[in-house]
Amino acid sequence: MARLWAAPEPLLVRDVLAALELERSLAYTTVMTVMDNLHRKGWLQRERNGRAWAYRPTRTQGEYTAELMREALSTSDDRGPALAQFVARMSPAEADLLRQALDEATAAPPKRSRKPRSS
Amino acid sequence: MTIGGVLLLYAIAVGVGGASWFRRAQWPARSPGLGIAAYLAAAWSALAALALAGVTLAVPTTALGGGLSNAIGACVRRLRAEYATPGGITFAVLGIAVAAALVLRVAGATIVQVSSMRRHARRQVALARLVGRPDPRLDALVVDDDQPTAFCIGGAQPTIVFTAAALEWLDPSQLEAVLAHERAHLAYRHHRLQAAARVLARTLPFVPLLRDAPDEIGRLVEMHADDAATRSHDRAVLATALVALATAPARPPALAVGATDAVARMRRLLTPPPPLTRRSRRAVSALVALLAVLPVVTAGIPALIALALGRVPPQ
Numbered sequence: 512m513a514r515l516w517a518a519p520e521p522l523l524v525r526d527v528l529a530a531l532e533l534e535r536s537l538a539y540t541t542v543m544t545v546m547d548n549l550h551r552k553g554w555l556q557r558e559r560n561g562r563a564w565a566y567r568p569t570r571t572q573g574e575y576t577a578e579l580m581r582e583a584l585s586t587s588d589d590r591g592p593a594l595a596q597f598v599a600r601m602s603p604a605e606a607d608l609l610r611q612a613l614d615e616a617t618a619a620p621p622k623r624s625r626k627p628r629s630s
Numbered sequence: 631m632t633i634g635g636v637l638l639l640y641a642i643a644v645g646v647g648g649a650s651w652f653r654r655a656q657w658p659a660r661s662p663g664l665g666i667a668a669y670l671a672a673a674w675s676a677l678a679a680l681a682l683a684g685v686t687l688a689v690p691t692t693a694l695g696g697g698l699s700n701a702i703g704a705c706v707r708r709l710r711a712e713y714a715t716p717g718g719i720t721f722a723v724l725g726i727a728v729a730a731a732l733v734l735r736v737a738g739a740t741i742v743q744v745s746s747m748r749r750h751a752r753r754q755v756a757l758a759r760l761v762g763r764p765d766p767r768l769d770a771l772v773v774d775d776d777q778p779t780a781f782c783i784g785g786a787q788p789t790i791v792f793t794a795a796a797l798e799w800l801d802p803s804q805l806e807a808v809l810a811h812e813r814a815h816l817a818y819r820h821h822r823l824q825a826a827a828r829v830l831a832r833t834l835p836f837v838p839l840l841r842d843a844p845d846e847i848g849r850l851v852e853m854h855a856d857d858a859a860t861r862s863h864d865r866a867v868l869a870t871a872l873v874a875l876a877t878a879p880a881r882p883p884a885l886a887v888g889a890t891d892a893v894a895r896m897r898r899l900l901t902p903p904p905p906l907t908r909r910s911r912r913a914v915s916a917l918v919a920l921l922a923v924l925p926v927v928t929a930g931i932p933a934l935i936a937l938a939l940g941r942v943p944p945q
Contacts (some may be wrong), residue, residue, distance in 0.1 A: 522937035550686075554760065572761055577776055579757040582750075583781045583791070590825035592844075595815050595851075597780040597808055598876045598892055605892075606877035612893050613873045616900040618864070 571572050633932050634725065637683035637925060644921075645676040646679030649838035657914070659898060661852040661906045662913045666823060669847060671921040673830045673840050679925035680834075681732040686929050687725025739832040739923040743825050751785035751821075758783065758791050765792070768809055772797065777880045782812040799878060807863040814858030814904035814913060848905070849891060858897060869899040 523544045531537055546566050549555040557564040582595055601609065640730070650673075652658070658665025688831075760770030770790040778795040790812045800808065815821075827843035833841045859868055876892045907916065 540924060543730065552756075575757055576761045576773055579773065579791075580753060580775050580777060580779075580793070583779060584777065592828055593747050593821045594754055594782045594822075595782055595784070595812075595820065597811060598872050598895075601876055601892065603879075609873055609877055609893055609896065613869070613896060613900075614895060616869075 522567070523565050525563075527566075608624060632686070634686040634721075634736075637679045637686065640685045640925065640928065641676045641679040641683065643674055644679070645834075645839045646673045648676065649842055651840070653683060653842075656903075657906060657910065658851060659851060659894075660773075660903045661710045661856060661914070662850045664906065664911060664918075666847060666850045666854065666915055667918050669843065669850070670823070670830075671918040673827075674840055674844055675925055676837065677732065677736070677833065677922040678832070679928070681729045682925050682929040684725035684727070684729030684732070686932075688722040688729075688893040689932075696759065720926070721933060730784065735833045736829065738786050739829045743829050743832065747821065747825050748785060751783050751787075752758055753906070754783050755785070755787045755789050758789055759884040768792065768805070770809065770812075772858060778875055780808050780812060780875070782815050784819060788816040790816070791942055795877065799874055800871055803867050805862070805875070807859055808871050810859035811855045812870065814855040815851065818851075819860070820852065820855065823847055823851060839869075851893075852895060853898065860899065865902065868898045872896055 522545055527546065528537060528539055528542045531542065544556060550557050550564075550566065554569060555566045556569050557566045559565075582594060583586065584599075651668060679710050704757070758773065762773040764770075765772045768790075768793055773791055773793050775793040776795045778793055778799040780790070780796050782790045790809065792808075796808075797805065824844065824847060827847040830840040830843045852933045856868065872892065873896060
């Protein structure tokens with residue numbers, strides 16, 4: 512998938528194979544099968560290019576990430592009970608309340624410094 | 631009073647009274663595992679009592695009575711007298727309808743819940759594998775996103791996901807503690823308990839105990855996973871990780887939900903309540919067992935009486 516996302520245009524199976532072979536050797540049919548599976552599952556779209564299929568991702572990596580994060584951060588029931596987030600995010604007012612509660616609770620023991628976001 | 635009435639009152643008492651009792655109870659936070667068992671047992675108990683109340687209404691006037699008396703070798707008339715209900719056939723039909731509707735609803739809700747859970751989990755795992763990169767040190771997937779969070783997906787392919795922002799936001803010991811929490815969710819199959827709670831809520835959403843099950847079980851499994859994590863990690867470290875991730879700026883801004891839960895969890899981590907004593911644990915275990923069998927035993931009492939009396943040889 513990374514190869515296809517990096518490419519500006521649809522790729523043929525042999526293009527993907529050529530790119531992957533820089534790292535490891537794979538059979539043409541292996542790559543073809545994988546890409547065909549990805550197509551069947553809806554991750555890839557394909558179009559005729561001469562006698563071969565040219566594949567491109569249905570959606571960008573960013574779109575897939577956004578979809579996963581939307582489900583992860585969702586507090587409603589429609590994401591299914593299998594996914595459990597460590598802790599739900601809260602509004603700034605609630606966040607202040609929680610920080611205050613932490614400060615009260617840790618008034619005596621040494622306070623851990625919270626690492627600021629570096630990027 | 632007939633046994634059907636007793637079962638009905640029992641179902642109402644547990645289904646309504648049990649909900650407010652659990653909301654006020656402090657002990658589940660001390661032993662969340664037992665709390666989960668007790669809650670699910672109580673909810674099952676109320677549901678079973680309601681269904682069995684329906685069945686017992688139908689015993690005297692239908693073939694059920696004859697079949698049951700044959701099965702236990704008791705006199706039919708005696709059995710019918712023990713299960714007697716006013717209203718005859720109308721109540722019998724009503725009772726069987728209620729029992730059948732409940733069984734069908736539970737079966738339907740279970741099928742819907744399990745298939746939807748599997749479908750969601752499969753897609754979520756596929757998405758996470760697609761966009762995430764495996765981190766061998768954490769044995770988890772890391773997804774490039776600037777919202778710091780961590781989550782797990784239970785099921786056939788148990789998966790833990792951190793965002794890249796979470797790795798920046800947390801120090802290594804906090805990261806390990808959060809990881810232990812997520813591993814506990816997966817190891818204890820908490821998603822199944824959640825699914826069971828949702829089946830209960832779907833079946834009878836107007837019974838408070840069943841309606842509140844997803845929220846209550848959700849709260850308790852978080853505490854259960856916190857406890858499992860703090861067996862090998864520092865409580866304060868997990869508490870600060872929780873606060874760090876909960877208070878990180880959200881995008882879009884989070885709605886006002888869950889703060890009380892997060893505050894309660896953090897307080898509980900920093901000043902843990904003493905776990906239940908061995909004696910209280912035994913008492914709760916006994917309560918769980920009692921809740922599980924009480925409806926069935928109650929429904930069977932008249933049959934036992936009829937059995938005892940029916941076997942007395944005629945003079």
